[in-house]
Amino acid sequence: MDLNYSDEQLLLKESAERFLKERYNFEKRGKIIGSETGLDAGIWVEMADLGWLALPFAEENGGLGGGQVEISLIMEAIGRVLMVEPYLASVILAGGMVEKLGSEEQRAKILGGLMAGTSRPALAHAERQMGFDLGNIATTATKNGGEFLILGEKMLVPGGPFADVFLVSARVEGALKLFAVPADASGMIRTEVKLVDGSRASDLVLDNVSVPASALLGAAADTLAEIEAAYDRANAALASEAVGIMDALMDATVAHTKERVQFGKPLAAFQALQHRMAEMAVKCQEARASALLATLSVDAPRAMRVRGVSGARAKIGKVSRVVAQEAIQLHGAMGFSEEMPIGAWFRRLYAIENSLGTTADHLKRYGEIIRDPVMLSGSLLRAPAHWSA
Template sequence: MDLNYSDEQLLLKESAERFLKDRYDFETRNRILASNDGFDTAIWTDMADLGWLALPFAEENGGLGGGAVEISLIMEAIGRALVVEPYLASVILAGSLVERLGTEKQKAEILGGLTAGTSRPALAHMERRSGFDLDNVSATVVKTADGYSLSGEKPLVLGGPFADVFLVSAKLGGEIRLFAVPADAAGLARETVKLVDGSRASDLMLNSVSVPASALLNGGDTLCEIEAAYDRANASLAFEAVGIMDALLDATVSYTKERVQFGKPLAAFQALQHRMAEMAVKCQEARASALLATLSVDASRSMRIRGVSGARAKIGKVSRSVAQEAIQLHGAMGFSGEMPIGAWFRRLYAIENTFGTTADHLKRYGEIIRDPAVLSGSLLRESA
């Protein structure tokens, strides 16, 4: 298997890195976070103009037909730049579900607006007691004469403060279904909460929210598609973490070359060289794991879980080690607001606890590995 990027993929990678370097430095990011909106509409519009928002969708749905590898290149650049715009929440998670489950009208309206940069959907599925059990949904829906009525709570909805439409999951007849709910629907309340990395999410409260029958996304097995969407998002988070880890390593090496102690640069001390070499090894381990996750998202369910959750478990461990080393080698400056080291550290911590913790993914990976079908190798034949 050729694991080298194609010429087109290299151009995409270079374009993404150049755009974010020119338009999204650390000071710009802090300004956006400190603003009332916590979001830059101009940056989002630029992402649409560059084709990023249309990248993963099929051409018949107004997209560019990109795959998981192309998305990983964008997410790696997003990680390095600490982008707070809801690319993961709106494009990779909610957008993919609309494409796979939505009606033609829903695709035209929601995906059409998303790829144009005028719409930002968000998935509201996880609940307070669900953990990473995707089937644990307490929100309810009742069939009415005109459509449906939804009630329940959805905490920490990523992209929620910026969303104009929510994909809300609820149980109908004992089965999970998704409904497209406008953000301004009567009975829907959202409260903005700030996360550990400074970004924002929303707590949603739905009190008998009425939606028409056309709000139902009913194009397939909803729970299976939700699980697959979260796996695509987790593979993307893995590459976001890789971008952050590489940035931490680069910043640490540069700092130790400049910082002089006892008459010579810190980088001249062999003990510190060994520590940075260990950081570099862990960055490569993370990249290999993230690539496996990316190449697994379109495989069979068993192979997908093995690749994605295995990567998240691995990266959760090594990313924390790299971040802690970077903080220590920078000394007290690592946590100063003038340097991005602390922000990268906090973002890695947020990633480690998004869409399943390291422990959740380790458990999920272990359950698949213990499956006799996996041990016998039949899953390899299944995905061939």
């Protein structure tokens, strides 16, 4: 298997890094986070013009037909600059669910607006009691003539403050289903929550919110399985974002130790610090390899997908903390100053480690999968000929 990037992928990687470096520096990010909206609508429209918002969607739906590898390149660049616009939430999570479960009309309306940069859907699935059991949902939708009444609460909805439509999971006679609910629907209360990394999410209260029957997505589909697959795609993307952050931390640390002088010599001249930075570099490469496996596993049968994605999240959760802590130590107290991005990268890695499943959650999920001797001993990228999901 050729694991090298194609010429088109290399071009995407270079253009994404160049665009975000020029248009999204650390100072601008600070202004966006401190603004009333917490989002730069102009950047979002530019991302649409560049084709990023259409990248993962099929050509028949108006998209560019890109895959998870292309998404990983965008997410690495996003990680480097700590972009807070809801690319993961709206494009990968919510957009992916609409493409998988939406009717032709729903895809045209929601995906069309998303790809044009005029709409930002958000997936509202997590609940307080859910933990990492994605099926533990208490929100209900009751049929009432030609409509459904949705009752329940959702917490920490990614991209929620910027959303114009929510994809709300709810139980209909015990079966988990998904509904497209306008953000201004009567009976829905949206409360903004600021997260540790400066980004924003929303808590939702739905008090008998009425939606038409046409708001239901994928009536006959296995919605829970599709949500799990969407979470895995998003987790693979988060792994790539973490790799971008770790590389940025590594580059900033090396540059700092070359410039900072102690006892008449740059810090980089001290062998003990060289060894510590060498260990950081090893951890970065371990994370990159794990993220690549996650990226290549998202379209595999479920067991292989879980092994690749949760294995990567568990590994990256461990090594990213080491890299972030070393970067802080080697910068000294100035690493936590608001004028430098080191602390912001540190906080974003912490947020990633606790998003869409914690490191412990993913380690447990990975462990359950590799109990199967076939999974434990088999190829990482090819399913055994005699085995199926």
